[in-house]
Amino acid sequence: MQHIALVGTTADAKLGFRAELIKDLVAQGHIVYAFAGDYTDKTRSAITALGAIAVPYHISRFGMNPLQDIYTLVQLIWLFKKYRIDLSFCYFAKPVIFGTIAARLAGVPRRVAKIEGLGRIFTIPATGDTRRAKLLRWVQTQLYRIALPCCETVFVLNPDDEQDLIRNNNIKVKRCINLGGIGINLSDYQPFTPKGSIRFIFVGRLLPEKGIGYFIEAAKILRQQGAAAEFVVLGEPDNAPGAINRSQLQHLVEQGTIFYPGRVLNVAEYLKQSHVFVLPSYYREGVPRSTQEAMAAGLAVITTNVPGCRETVIDNENGLLVPPHDVDALVAAMQKLVTFPALTEQMGRRSRALAEQKYDVRKINAIVINALAPEDPNKA
Incomplete structure (x- = not known):
């Protein structure tokens, strides 16, 4: 003892x-x-x-x-x-x-x-x-x-x-x-493939370095292109410089750019109803817990090729890696998974297998x- x-x-x-x-x-x-x-x-x-x-x-x-x-x-x-x-x-x-x-x-x-x-x-x-x-x-x-x-x-x-x-x-x-x-406790996250349009989800602090701005910009572009997709944001507004605040979130919701449910206690339920987890972070992460949770829930992952984030993705197996600060590459990756939903499901299954192997x-x-x-x- x-x-x-x-x-x-x-x-x-x-x-x-x-x-x-x-x-x-x-x-x-x-x-x-x-x-x-x-x-x-x-x-x-x-x-x-x-x-x-x-x-x-x-x-x-x-x-x-x-x-x-x-x-x-x-x-x-x-x-x-x-x-x-x-x-x-x-x-x-x-x-x-x-x-x-x-x-x-x-x-x-x-x-x-x-x-x-x-x-x-x-x-x-x-x-x-x-x-x-x-x-x-x-x-x-x-x-x-x-x-x-x-x-x-x-x-x-x-x-x-x-x-x-x-x-x-x-x-x-x-x-x-x-x-x-x-x-993470794998039993808290059960894989489930929802029906309907591809749903992309961002989970994290709404800080610039976490990539929330790039996620929103990509959502706007894909909306303009007519992509059959939905965009969910989970995270508390932050007072840090450059962070997304509550009024900006409300404006984005009113525009139809994103779905923002406010403070949620059970992130796993929202992951369960999504297909692709997106984290365009350029922060010096360890290994993002949010990505580990998304993988356990059986989601495909799009994230950046930077320390910590890249540890979670085998490119073109359980997701896609994009360069940091590159919204065009992010849009292309998201569009690829909208176009090929079967690939999205395949990547999600691989994510769960990797979570069981690496993140138990x-x-x-x-x-x-x-x-x-x-x-x-x-x-x-």
């Missing part, structure tokens, strides 16, 4: 993306402390129901104030000592950096980190890099250079992240394991838990 600190950012992300891991760790007999920065009574109760202990702490997810980050560091040192943590498991950029350093300073004997994509700072927009972006990338890389060597294991989700962050920057890590994805959360969790197991002192 180990006291494990699972250190992330938001409670919703922990419940949405770590619930299965928490349950598996608890089933192994470990005491799991779930660290998040925004607990409510509802999310705290949900974490407790999984068998873990909710631990609130302060973290500024996107802030650049070093004093706030120092406060986070000091608070984590105190909390790790208070709960006598045996193993820290940190994921997402700031928790990996400051959580791992805090664990080292607190004397936590075992430390693990998980890189789930390189994120916004490593994302290069169509307009190219800026001096500010290059500076922030350099600073974050230096912080990783301090934190990652403190870990006994670093998990990544795709080979590009290991190459671009760790190898290219000569960051010394003891062991790096490529998980290929965070995994039980298989991925088994790899993680095996890596977290303490070494047998009697082993030669």
Whole structure:
């Protein structure tokens, strides 16, 4: 039995993306402390129901104030000592950096980190890099250079992240394991081929780097061309610069460009009624969970040939890869699947098979838990 600190950012992300891991760790007999920065009574109760202990702490997810980050560091040192943590498991950029350093300073004997994509700072927009972006990338890389060597294991989700962050920057890590994805509960997604016109679906944050703008532009073009297709958008409006807001969504709905149902609790039902999942992202993804879910639901996938996204598609087998920032290529790919619906069904079946092979959360969790197991002192 180990006291494990699972250190992330938001409670919703922990419940949405770590619930299965928490349950598996608890089933192994470990005491799991779930660290998040925004607990409510509802999310705290949900974490407790999984068998873990909710631990609130302060973290500024996107802030650049070093004093706030120092406060986070000091608070984590105190909390790790208070709960006598045996193993820290940190994921997402700031928790990996400051959580791992805090664990080292607190004397936590075992430390693990998980890189789930390189994120916004490593994302290069169509307009190219800026001096500010290059500076922030350099600073974050230096912080990783301090934190990652403190870990006994670093998990990544795709080979590009290991190459671009760790190898290219000569960051010394003891062991790096490529998980290929965070995994999903396959039983939550049952393949089903709906009748009627081809339905394309976008699921994700409505941010420019996630490709929502390209999806909408492609939908407009295909509408103008008279394509027999429907276009569904799932995702919450975002306040970030360049994001699609609620009034813009309403206008697109009134124009007949997209169907937008607002906030939904069961994404699986909408995937079940769709044929093709589209993610024209240029964000430095790990491996998008939304794409893993769509594959488990038996959808063909159209996504970009960029790190993280390209791991989910074998081109012309379970979907199509397109270049980032290329709306013409995106339209051509979508038009191809409208024209050949039998190909769409074939790709969907292949997606499900790949999801069973690569993204079963039980298989991925088994790899993680095996890596977290303490070494047998009697082993030669």
